[in-house]
Amino acid sequence: MEIKNILIVDPIDGEYVGDIIIENDIIKQIIKKDNNYYDYILMPGFVDTHTHGYMGVDFMNAPKEDLKRWAELNFSHGVTKFYPTTVSASKKQLKEIVNNFQSILSISGIHLEGPYINKEKKGAQNEAYIYPPKLEDLKEIINENVKLITMAPEVENFFEVIDYLKGNGVIISLGHSNANYELFKKALEKNIIRITHFPNAITSLHHRSIGGVGAGLLEKFKLEMIVDKIHSSPEFIKLVYKTKNIDDIILITDSISATNLEDGEYSLGGLKVIVKDKKATLEDGTIAGSTLTFDDGVRNFYNITQCSLKELAKVSSYNALQNLNIKNEGRIKEGYIANFALLNRDLEIKKTIFHGNIVYEK
Secondary structure, three states: OOOEEEEEEEEOOEEEEEEEEEEEEEEEEEEEOOOOOOOEEEEEEEEEEEEEOOEEEEEHHOOOHHHHHHHHHHHHHHHEEEEEEEEOHHHHHHHHHHOOOOOOEEEEEEEEEOOOOEEEEEEEOHHHHHOOHHHHHHHHHHOOOOEEEEOOOOOOHHHHHHHHHOOOEEEEEEOOOOHHHHHHHHHHHHHOOOOOOOOOOOOOOEEEHHHHHHHHHOOEEEEEEEOOOOOOOHHHHHHHHOOOOOOEEEEEOOEOOOOOOOEEEEOOOOEEEEEEOOOOOOOOOOOOOOOOOOHHHHHHHHHHOOOOHHHHHHHHHHHHHHHHHOOOOOOEEEEEEEEEEEEEOOEEEEEEEOOOEEEEEE
8 A cells, every 4th residue: 555645744753745655554665755745644543542432332341343343433533542441340340341352453452440449539430339459359350451550549559569560561540549749759659650531530739739630740640631621621731731741641532432422311330421512421510431532632632732743643642652562553654553544634534544454534
């Protein structure tokens, strides 16, 4: 396959016009051009490391055929890799989900969000299934399918189990936490460098006690962000962009099964969710995930921050892959896997290419 006369956007080399030759699923050759005219924009395929569901598919009870449909639908949003995410559940259910999981198409592994979180910061998690981690339980649940886990650093046994998780290649992300700045800093010193859906469901910023939000802004944490203009105001998103290194921002959707469906009543982890005007909440008004699609999040971030396309390639793909220690994806560079999102100048998806094959075309 050859893709001609495109603005190539690489998160390291930046933006330039050129042609790309793909052989099998690998970028074989990039031919740079001197002119500034191009037809479309080519970016690395998007990566969503935190998503619970989409268009009726709920990861907590989705059979293999539903996961395949989810992956195929996600191609229309430029997503070429994503990590279905659990909510807090019983050990039995988590064990079944993890053991029955199989990678398919762009679905690459599991993100466990809970149950090892703080009930006071549970958000839309079911309190009945929130409990502290035990090493013997983790030995039954964790296998090579689990790539990420969200935990609160103040829960009992947190610091006793982190070495086991890290030893099994699991990236730990701090979230749903009532911990103060000092405890976030202690976790950072243990090389736990990620915060889940920042700044939501962690201790807020105060000038005498800067909390988890202050820790995320001040220290070298990687920050997941849901850029739907509901979870955070545009001004806060701009503040994070101006404060943090661009390498430390990771866009996610936190989408639920109601995404791209009509307003109405849905469920999340056994809790009733009401969706109105794209905002998902519990009956008490607590935000319950999002109905954001990844390409909408990309456009929102670009329009709010006025970032460069090079920066956009980092927050939408490269940073997430680097955090997961995946080194052969996320760049438009010879030898890398050919996962691309082809966009027009309004950043609308025109084609998605997955492992060198066109899997979506508008």
